[in-house]
Amino acid sequence: MRNRSVATLAVAGVAAVALAACGSSSDNTAPAGGGTSSLATTAGGAGGDVGVFTWWAAGSEKKGLDALEALFKEKFPNDKFVNLAVAGGAGSNAKAKLASDLQNNQPPDSFQGHAGAELADYIDAEQIEPVNDVITALGGESVFPKSLLDLLTVEGSIYSVPSNIHRANVVWANTAVLKKAGINAVPKDIKAWMADMDKVKASGVSTPLSVSGTWTQVQLFETVLVADLGVDKYNGLFTGDTKWDSAEVKAAAADYKKLLTYANTASDGDDWPVATDMVIDGKAAYNVMGDWAVAQFTDKGKKEQTDYQYFPVPGTDGVFDFLADSFTLPKGAKNPGGTKDWLMLIGSAEGQKAFNLAKGSIPARTDVPPTDFPPYQQSAMEAFKTNKIVSSIAHGAAVSLAWNADISTAISKFYSSKDDATLVSDLAAAAKKYLG
Structure with missing residues (x-):
């Protein structure tokens, strides 16, 4: 599985040159009860604590997470967001704790990962569940570039919801x-x-x-x-x-x-x-x-x-060194309904606008208008559409x-x-x- 996933990245990087352009300002946010029957159907959210594990504990990263938390409380008032962030090292400290928690069958309700080869470890260990129903409810390939979804897919199953795209170089x-x-x-x-x-x-x-x-x-x-x-x-x-x-x-x-x-x-x-x-x-x-x-x-x-x-x-002019943060549904999560509420929020156009404005990244969705963002992010959106794409080593996309x-x-x-x-x-x- 690991070699297959890594080998796929080079192909996906070339294919990403043809990603769809950022388009209209329509908000294709689906309600928690949309899509398939496995999504939560309770108005205001499934209820209960939703523990979200990230390494966004400081700086612009924390501000981005804070923006998502505020929006989550607004959209899903029945749910209670529990911030499980662990500081330090681009996630190195967090990943060590996460590995321990997963091995001890104590998963959070959702955890941050990177699109690409990094996800293969969790898939191989059968520690995360497919979220095709969430992606479908959010709009699927009509709002997420196929090349990006390919980095999250193994044998037809999509294993996380992308929240953003970053440029490393x-x-x-x-x-x-x-x-x-x-x-x-x-x-x-x-x-x-x-x-x-x-x-x-x-x-x-x-x-x-x-x-x-x-x-x-x-x-x-x-x-x-x-x-x-x-x-x-x-x-x-x-x-x-x-x-x-x-x-x-x-x-x-x-x-x-x-x-x-x-x-x-x-x-x-x-x-x-x-x-x-x-x-x-x-x-x-x-x-x-x-x-x-x-x-x-x-x-x-x-x-x-x-x-x-x-x-x-x-x-590296004309090259976009790519990484993307994405969120998972861990196997054995205590509140899978609440997890899917969270995934619907971070995958929505409204959620991606709020998050990326604070964090400095660009939306993974293609229907969030560039004009909503300041000059750097507009330039990054354009570069992602036109540059050759490579995958980051440091941030888990390539290895x-x-x-x-x-x-x-x-x-x-x-x-x-x-x-x-x-x-x-x-x-x-x-x-x-x-x-x-």
């Missing part, structure tokens, strides 16, 4: 810092970007590039892989068509090693807002972060272009939980050793475990 930059360094153009590739970092250092900023804990470093590394390998060879890393010890990967590892010489010293416990705030405060020029970062700038009162700017990681853990271990080890030859051999060994 975004550089966030401090406009004043760049201006002081005499940088007026977006660099074309990784080498040109490092040349600009030299200018930033010469201007008096000792750490041009900010990083946080291990998962942010995995995300930075994946964007260097995309830049140096290109879309087809990057996708080939997850099918076996591109070798993890190839010359191109070795070159990317060397570039990654050089990039870290421009970065601050981070501890593994540092989460993404630490690095993003370094750019906001002018302590760094650049940070590679998913587009949840835009809300951090907005919350600090910063204005686009005047105070900050953004662009694809150099060398399973176990493979991601091995990659993270290799990146963490490298952060201490700075031995890029060992990094490549560790990555190749990990790939052999999962691809054979």
Whole structure:
């Protein structure tokens, strides 16, 4: 199952180029009793506690969850939302606790996952139930891109409801810092970007590039892989068509090693807002972060272009490094009716608008108007329609939980050793475990 799911991603990434455009402003929200007979039929919700497990415990992520909670209380007053968020590490802390809870047959009513290979682990372990009835009630392929639903589907069963789409390969930059360094153009590739970092250092900023804990470093590394390998060879890393010890990967590892010489010293416990705030405060020029970062700038009162700017990681222009958050129906959930109320809410047009406005991502639905969103998200919606799509390593779209853990271990080890030859051999060994 795992190899099948991973191999599917490269195909799905290419197919996603043809995703439907964002369309009308109609709200296709279905009532909880719509669709199939297995959905809740009680007006105001099924009733009872609905425990929702996420890692959205701080920053724009928490604000997005807060927006959903408020709307859930309004739409399903019989239900009681119970926030089970666990902070830290792009979900690494949460996933460890979740794994324990699932193994001990103590599942939450719903938990956050990532569309793509990450879901395969839960499906293989028979820990989540299909939610085809919910997707159908929400509008199915008429409102969700088929390419996205394919990432949630195994043998005809859809295993989660997508709440958003994020882009991982975004550089966030401090406009004043760049201006002081005499940088007026977006660099074309990784080498040109490092040349600009030299200018930033010469201007008096000792750490041009900010990083946080291990998962942010995995995300930075994946964007260097995309830049140096290109879309087809990057996708080939997850099918076996591109070798993890190839010359191109070795070159990317060397570039990654050089990039870290421009970065601050981070501890593994540092989460993404630490690095993003370094750019906001002018302590760094650049940070590679998913587009949840835009809300951090907005919350600090910063204005686009005047105070900050953004662009694809150099060398990845025209590429959208994709991830999507989605929510599940765990097997053995105490309140499956309440879970389906929650899934109907997060999959609705109204829910996706409220959530994504707060979080900085874009709706997974295609019927939420771009005009409802600020400039960055409008640009991301357009990019998702027109760019070539690749799947994120750090955020579970390209690799399973176990493979991601091995990659993270290799990146963490490298952060201490700075031995890029060992990094490549560790990555190749990990790939052999999962691809054979």
